Amino acid sequence: MNDKPLLQVNNISVVYADVIQVLKGVSLAVKRHQIVSLLGSNGAGKTTSLKAISGLLKPENGKVTEGTILYNGDNIQNKAPEDITRKGIIQVLEGRQPFKYLTIEENLRVGTATRWGKPYREDLDMIYEYFPALVPRRKSMAGYCSGGELQMLVMGRALMAHPDLLLLDEPSLGLAPLVVKEIFKIIKQINEEQGTTIILVEQNANMALQIAHFGYVMENGKIVMEGESKELKENPDVKDFYLGMGTRGDTNSYRDVKAYKRRKRWL
Amino acid sequence: MEFFVQILINGLNIGFLYGLAAMGFVMIFKSSSVLNFAHGELLAFGAFFFLTLVSAAKLPLPVAFMGALALCFALGFVVERIFLRPLIGEPLIYVIMLTVGLASIFKGLMLLVWGGNLYMFPPILPAKLSITFAGITIPPVYLLSTSIGILFLIFFGLFFKYSSQGIYMRSVADNQSAALSLGVHVRRVFALSWAIAALVAGMSGIVLGIINGVNVHDLSSIGLKVFPVVILGGLDSIGGAILGGVIIGLLESFTGGYLSASLKDVVPYMALIVILIIRPYGLFGLVEIERV
Numbered sequence: 001m002n003d004k005p006l007l008q009v010n011n012i013s014v015v016y017a018d019v020i021q022v023l024k025g026v027s028l029a030v031k032r033h034q035i036v037s038l039l040g041s042n043g044a045g046k047t048t049s050l051k052a053i054s055g056l057l058k059p060e061n062g063k064v065t066e067g068t069i070l071y072n073g074d075n076i077q078n079k080a081p082e083d084i085t086r087k088g089i090i091q092v093l094e095g096r097q098p099f100k101y102l103t104i105e106e107n108l109r110v111g112t113a114t115r116w117g118k119p120y121r122e123d124l125d126m127i128y129e130y131f132p133a134l135v136p137r138r139k140s141m142a143g144y145c146s147g148g149e150l151q152m153l154v155m156g157r158a159l160m161a162h163p164d165l166l167l168l169d170e171p172s173l174g175l176a177p178l179v180v181k182e183i184f185k186i187i188k189q190i191n192e193e194q195g196t197t198i199i200l201v202e203q204n205a206n207m208a209l210q211i212a213h214f215g216y217v218m219e220n221g222k223i224v225m226e227g228e229s230k231e232l233k234e235n236p237d238v239k240d241f242y243l244g245m246g247t248r249g250d251t252n253s254y255r256d257v258k259a260y261k262r263r264k265r266w267l
Numbered sequence: 268m269e270f271f272v273q274i275l276i277n278g279l280n281i282g283f284l285y286g287l288a289a290m291g292f293v294m295i296f297k298s299s300s301v302l303n304f305a306h307g308e309l310l311a312f313g314a315f316f317f318l319t320l321v322s323a324a325k326l327p328l329p330v331a332f333m334g335a336l337a338l339c340f341a342l343g344f345v346v347e348r349i350f351l352r353p354l355i356g357e358p359l360i361y362v363i364m365l366t367v368g369l370a371s372i373f374k375g376l377m378l379l380v381w382g383g384n385l386y387m388f389p390p391i392l393p394a395k396l397s398i399t400f401a402g403i404t405i406p407p408v409y410l411l412s413t414s415i416g417i418l419f420l421i422f423f424g425l426f427f428k429y430s431s432q433g434i435y436m437r438s439v440a441d442n443q444s445a446a447l448s449l450g451v452h453v454r455r456v457f458a459l460s461w462a463i464a465a466l467v468a469g470m471s472g473i474v475l476g477i478i479n480g481v482n483v484h485d486l487s488s489i490g491l492k493v494f495p496v497v498i499l500g501g502l503d504s505i506g507g508a509i510l511g512g513v514i515i516g517l518l519e520s521f522t523g524g525y526l527s528a529s530l531k532d533v534v535p536y537m538a539l540i541v542i543l544i545i546r547p548y549g550l551f552g553l554v555e556i557e558r559v
Binding site for chain 2: 082
């Protein structure tokens with residue numbers, strides 16, 4: 001049973017506003033208790049993939065037009081976000097999106113929406129343990145907090161929901177290297193201590209591959225490469241484009257490299 | 268001196284009523300950022316529901332009162348379900364224009380059912396409840412409206428600050444997609460805020476009806492009076508709505524009493540302009556937080 005993936009995305013295509021195709025046959029498998037990183041350049045379709053899973057495509061006029069998304073064996077594609085979140089999938093949106101006019105603590109309390117009516121004090125204490133930087137700010141309005149504090153806040157807010165699957169969209173965006181290091185340490189800690197399965201979308205491939213068990217690389221709405229993090233780290237193409245350790249000189253895109261393995265996954 | 272105090276009491280009372288009417292308006296704005304132009308009509312519906320239950324159905328007062336409030340709550344719910352829900356996710360201006368249309372439809376409907384006459388409630392509160400001291404008389408309905416205003420202020424203040432549902436409602440107003448990502452039931456929040464707003468509006472409609480009588484045009488025009496009140500108090504502050512209401516009420520009643528009755532409707536707007544120059548977000552409004 002446990003070998004079966006928690007989440008299985010089978011060959012999905014996503015179209016926005018009935019005309020703009022963003023994903024063209026994406027397949028992913030995410031095993032329980034793992035961290036899976038989703039890498040790729042801007043516009044590759046990483047965020048759209050996450051939103052297809054969490055149901056947040058719908059309010060943006062997007063739709064999964066082909067393929068299936070199975071979570072714990074249930075078909076969840078094109079379901080409403082409030083139904084998907086109640087199954088235990090919580091997405092942390094890109095660009096940190098706090099409730100600016102709510103205090104830090106009120107922000108965290110919104111995380112209890114899927115478990116409304118249940119006690120939440122202990123969860124608050126747990127969040128403050130993971131993110132002690134939030135404690136002195138608990139009564140301040142979130143709009144006035146720093147980028148690092150906000151990233152901790154939005155992750156903590158998501159954890160309040162006791163997610164089984166956490167979708168993290170670019171947690172390192174615009175943060176100082178030391179803060180990024182701290183955030184990634186906590187992501188790993190959450191995965192190990194809470195057993196939370198995590199899909200990590202990142203531009204910072206180096207950091208992401210350090211903590212992830214498995215990785216996928218996306219380009220132009222397709223998965224072009226996948227493998228254990230260790231393998232990906234050693235792959236010359238990944239080194240070239242995402243880890244900044246290239247030896248080939250002037251290569252800016254995967255299109256410049258013939259060796260790049262382009263393939264489309266079909267089931 | 269007696270004249271002054273009488274005007275002060277009148278002003279406070281009418282102010283509390285404006286505040287109460289504005290509270291429902293603020294509630295919709297707080298959860299969905301929608302300016303509801305049909306608010307005056309919701310208020311009038313409350314008064315007419317009560318009138319029908321008391322005069323036509325001859326129900327006992329408390330039953331009629333609760334019944335009218337329940338009808339208002341249901342009306343808010345239905346309005347959200349039929350008219351506003353299809354517009355979730357559309358630009359706000361569409362929704363606001365929809366409320367302008369709703370105002371016309373509601374008014375037409377009320378004229379069709381109840382006509383444009385002025386109706387009076389049967390005497391509701393016994394006159395012996397009025398308080399007289401030093402030659403000044405406070406009619407019981409004034410006491411009623413003030414205490415309802417204070418009770419609602421405390422109740423909704425606490426509701427939005429401390430209850431989980433209140434916090435979810437504020438989160439939806441603040442950032443809808445983030446609220447969705449955390450599983451906040453946005454459609455339920457909108458339905459609830461419209462229902463509560465219609466209930467509060469209906470309540471102020473009933474009290475205004477007791478004081479001035481029930482007429483479609485008079486009551487729905489209070490919907491416009493709500494604008495200076497909420498802009499003054501800050502569009503998103505419940506306490507601000509009450510205080511804005513009291514300020515506008517006092518300004519109106521003192522202008523009417525000491526200057527001229529015809530200036531009564533102008534002075535509040537002049538005060539509004541002055542206050543907005545000094546405090547563009549109103550007295551208690553939240554200042555837009557912009558990260559640069």
